[in-house]
Amino acid sequence: MAKKKSEFENPYEEKCSIVYAMSLIGAKWKIPVLWHLAHYEILHYNELKRHLKGVTNTVLTRCLRELEQDSIVLRKSDGSVPPSVTYELTDLGKELIPALNGLYKWGDDHKTNASKI
Amino acid sequence: MAKKKSEFENPYEEKCSIVYAMSLIGAKWKIPVLWHLAHYEILHYNELKRHLKGVTNTVLTRCLRELEQDSIVLRKSDGSVPPSVTYELTDLGKELIPALNGLYKWGDDHKTNASKI
DNA sequence: CGGAATCCCAATGGATACTG
């Protein structure tokens, strides 16, 4: 689940569905990562990194690990040298696509000087 | 815009639409706030706070102020004593409703022990 | 190529108390 134990420490203070959803995908780069995987279907690590201008290895890797642990993205690696690792959405992740597209479109409709992708 | 100046300090490193969207509504409580406003249409401050179990005054107020500055929520106050203040989505905020519902449904479909609202 | 290991830090979240 990749989340703090304390979040459920009081069973009488459970979170609503939207808070739960955001606990899984609410980190700064997670939704951008998911949107790009939704858009390109499958990406190599460095491709993904290039699309997400500004993210560092540390952050991107942590982000992908958590999403993988939560079964939202799938990591595929052959053991070759040099390594080739791809990321794609799981079925669970694919269920987010409509919402991701909605967020993207909203941003796209209203941003002024951000780039298209 | 309620965001760090540094985010656009380099005009050649513009953000994609989804990153832009998240810069506006990506804070921990913003999407939960917006979803509840979408669901209930209009809420008093304390009603909203009750629905968002666990949020503190400081955080909720900061969150609402930013959303208000970004023209995503509308704050209505009569000047009465005791005060009565309501919050609702602006037209811009309402355009987020489909995406919010998508996120909510995803969380709802897959959470195990979070409460329904 | 696709990371891991460190270390660092500002920003955000949060606790508490108080108020017009």
Next chain:
DNA sequence: CAGTATCCATTGGGATTCCG
């Protein structure tokens, strides 16, 4: 009721370096 005012703590994001 709807917030402010302080102050503290966390943590996630980031820079840098190194590696199989």
